[in-house]
Amino acid sequence: MSKSLVIVESPAKAKTIKKYLGKDFEVLASYGHVRDLIPKEGAVDPKHGFAMKYQVIEKNNRHVNAIAKALKKANFLFLATDPDREGEAISWHLLELLKEQGALEDKPVKRVVFHEITRQAVSEAIAHPRDISVDLVNAQQARRALDYLVGFNLSPLLWKKIRRGLSAGRVQSPALRLICEREKEIEEFKKREYWTLEADSEADQVAFVAKLTHLEGKKLEQFSIENKDQAQSLVEQLTRAAENKLHVLKVERKQRRRNPASPFITSTLQQEASRKLGYTTKRTMTIAQQLYEGIEIGTESVGLITYMRTDSVNLAHEAMDELRNFIVERFGKTNLPAEPRVFKTRAKNAQEAHEAVRPTSVYRIPEGLESYLKPEQFKLYQLIWNRTVACQMIHATINTVAVDLDVQRPVIKGVISKGSGNLFRATGATIVDPGFMAVYQEGQDEVKEEEQRTLPLMKEGDIVKLLQIRPEQHFTEPPPRYTEASLVRILEEFGIGRPSTYAAIISTLQQRNYAVLENKRFQPTDVGRVVNRFLTEHFNPYVDYDFTARLEDNLDAISRAEKDWIPILEEFWEPFFMRVQEKEQSVSREEAIQVRELGIDSKSGRPISVRMGRYGPYVQIGSKDDEEKPRFAGLRLGQKMDTITSEEAIALFELPRDLGVTAEGKLISVNIGRFGPYVKYDNKYLSIRGEDPYTITLARALDLIEEKNQADASRVIKVFPESNIQILNGRYGPYITDGERNVRVPKDQAPKDLSLEQVQTLISEAPIRKQSRRKAETLGDKVLVKKQAHRVSTQKKAKG
Incomplete structure (x- = not known):
């Protein structure tokens, strides 16, 4: 019988630890988490002390069974999962499962923790085990409960008000807010012009550059020189005054230290x-x-x-x-x-x-x-x-030097008493002793470090040669979009998330198509901005940076046994749930999708708007209440809901392009509709999302049509010409449909062998699809409205 069984998360970790511990230990992997909340409503029950309903994670069930089987041959169980809350929770969940299966048989169980996988660290951990930390487990359970309560209540609300498939996360939502707010800053930014003057100079045949810092005794600010004419006038004025030379007014030398950065977290x-x-x-x-x-x-x-x-x-x-x-x-x-x-x-x-x-x-x-x-x-x-x-x-030792150069020779009587007041400054630095910099220097975001120039040796009173004075044009720049590095840094500064969550936050934002990385910088998508606006307008306290950080602090306090987890959940849940209920009733879909009015179409006199639809943003001309149906057009690649103009919107409706004809002589055209770009052929429509409708060729369109025809052919198993019933291949197997009802083909019957009578019987027993029922009801309402309108019109004519 093996003396001890050790459980870790991964097989790679198990392999390494097995070598260190030897033949008296069996080491198995749990392959990560072994159980999680049931993926449906009621997994966390606020009415009964936030009771949490768990189930075994299906893909890891066989690993749990393998652990239970191996435990029968062991007399001691060590739980050696990672040394954080997640690791503590994995150990606790596994222990609970083994108890439920009766696999422990009163065998001793201990938790071991090591922060490095070395022979010494592992041996010391096994020699000094402890019990599972209930506080760490409670902190992880509280985090999981909060994430569930937010996700399972806000996400369905987003489905109802905006579109299906959206989600809201307790930590991802503030991260999305940061990206969206930065984008808004960029869009609202007004660039401003300014100029600087630089003097190309030379001393002892060594060239260097100095920048104008003072003009007539006054320090120059960023916008002191605002345009080209002003800059050129100053160049001419200073060039005449300087007479091809500058005078060294002051030399300032300093030695500074730079300390190394801390080790990595x-x-x-x-x-x-x-x-x-x-x-x-x-x-x-x-x-x-x-x-x-x-x-x-x-x-x-x-x-x-x-x-x-x-x-x-x-x-x-x-x-x-x-x-x-x-x-x-x-x-x-x-x-x-x-x-x-x-x-x-x-x-x-x-x-x-x-x-x-x-x-x-x-x-x-x-x-x-x-x-x-x-x-x-x-x-x-x-x-x-x-x-x-x-x-x-x-530390690194760096010598810095700053030299002030006057356009005119100052009067010197023991001390500098007077000059022109027009000063250029040259700066340089040399590394005296690199110290730690010989091994490593920390990188920086968004910082443009000045070139570290080595200046020629100069002293007060020297005259240096002025080669020319150059005007340099500049424009202020908007704040930069976040990179992954700068987003992690700002999340950390706000106290949002923890070490184990940063990568997951960033991955989720991209997987949900809330943000994309363009040139390694985050840009919010239209759907990301719509979701963010909805959450900030209607659930602001819960995407507030300080609120999210305080909640993280509370979770940390639970892990330190300073707070109980149930009161923290209660404090969060009651006002949150009430707000969800209230917003479900009070916020209309039109308000939620943030329809943006662009103006009036000059041709039809109907309103132009842009809004979020099921398949993305689109422009609409007209409204659903008009007698004439609204017209729809999807946005082009690169166009944004927040920035598209009425002119650009109207241009979308001028797209229809005739590409040519099919082999049968049927016209092929391309257009953009409510659900994105499409090709029309033989009165059929083929979505071409992912293609550019403005550049797609006839050859490409024909390829897509052929692919569609082949897919349709493989989808159809059997057609009954005397009715509108078909047997089709579906995602979950063959099924029968008449357009309004769908029913699966019984497992004991071959789809191709079914008769018309059999399929009619099966169809008659199937319920009408909800969508078809709604459509029928809607059509019925429209017919009724038209009849009423006709009746009113007839009565008016009769009275007239």
Whole structure:
């Protein structure tokens, strides 16, 4: 009988740990979460203490059964899932399932935690087990309950008011709000022109550039020189006054220190990997997981980095000692500070028991591991290794110099008393001692660092040669769109989400088509903006940044046993549910989809509007109350609901293009309708979403028509010409339809062998589809309205 059974999440982790623990241990993987809330209403019951109904995750059921079977041969169970709330919850859920199955048989169960997968860390964890933390489990359950309550109440409301398939998340919605608000800032931005004057100069045959900072004794502001004429006039005035030379008025030299950045936490790792390697947050976390769980190096699997989901910048004493020894050996004692560097965690409620992301051993030098790693693994490991080493090295020493140059020679009597007041300034910097910068420099977002120039040696009173004064035109720029790195940074600053959620937030926004990455920067889609406006207008407290951050703080407090989870859920649920109920009744669909009026069509005199539809945004001319049916046209690729003009909208209706004819001589044309672009042929319509209707060729249209004909042919199993009944291949198997009723073909019958009488019997027993019933009712209402209108008109004529 095996002495102990150890459970981890992944098979890679299991493989590594098995090698460390040896033959007295069996190590199995749960393959992540083993159970979750039932995916339907009632999974969380607020009326009964927020009771949560769980079910086994189907794909992992066989792994749970394998664990239960292996437990029969073991006398001890160790739960060794990841050292965070999610890991704690996985262990708790697995334990609950094993209890339900009666698989424990009073065998002892303990929780073990390690932040790195090394032989020493794993052995120490097994030697010092603990019980499952109820507080961590409650914090995770509270988070899961909150996410469920928001999703299962707001998402159906979005389906009713906007369109099906939409979702609202407790944390993703504030992230979407950030992206949408930044886009609005960009659209409302008014660029402004300004000019600067630069002097190309030379001293001791070394060229340098100086910038005009003072004019007639006054410091220049950004918009002091507003146009070309003003700039050119000043160029001429200063050039005449200077007479091809500038006078050194003041030389200011300083020495400054630059300290290294802290070791990586989850968010900074994601940001730097995005800046320097171009990795998405999801890709970064996937590669980091591989490095953490173990890489085959020779005959052994080795965990190369510590746990990658952390918000702590702490380093273990052993790691710190090893780093300091390595720095002395590799870079010399002069590059080692007198005392170890201790960094302060910026993140709210950081789990200080965790460590920063670091190599499990600094002596595993990246270059020595390159042959064992995939290129993307090597790059990320090298990034982590470099940052960790640099954080314990001495500061960089930088000499800076600023030289003020006057257009006219100042009068000097012991001190500088007077000059022209027209000053140019040249700046430069030289690195005296690179210190940590020899290993690593932190990247920056949205910062345009000035070129680090080395200036020629100058002293007060020197005269330098002026080659020319140049006017430079500039325009103010709107705030930049968020990159993955800058979005993670702002989420962290607001306290929205936690280390384990950043990648999921970003992936969800893209999967839901709420935002897209264009040139590595986030742009909200039309549907993303519609959802955001609906939520901010009607559920503002719940997408408020401070509210979301406070809720995260409460979850952290639960994990520290400072608060109980049930009162926090109660405080959230009651006002939230009441607001959902109230908005369901009070907000119309027209209001929810935020119809934007563009003006009046000059030809028809009917209103032009743009709105969100089932298949995307579209322009509408007219209204549903008009006697004449409204006209519809989908937006072109790149057009936005918030920015399209009435002229651009009207142009959409002028599209119809005749492409040619089919082999049978039937005309083929292309247009854009309410549901997007389409091809019309032989009185049939074929959606061509994804194609550009303005450039699609006849050849491409014919290919699409042929594909459609082949798909239709394979879909039809049998047709009954004497009726409108068909047997078709559907998503869930063959079925019978007459256009209003659908019914599955019985499993014990072959679809092709069914007779007309059999299919008529089956159809007669099937209910009319809801959509068809509504359509019939609507048509009936319209007929009734027309009859009433005709009756009124006849009566008026009779009276007349």
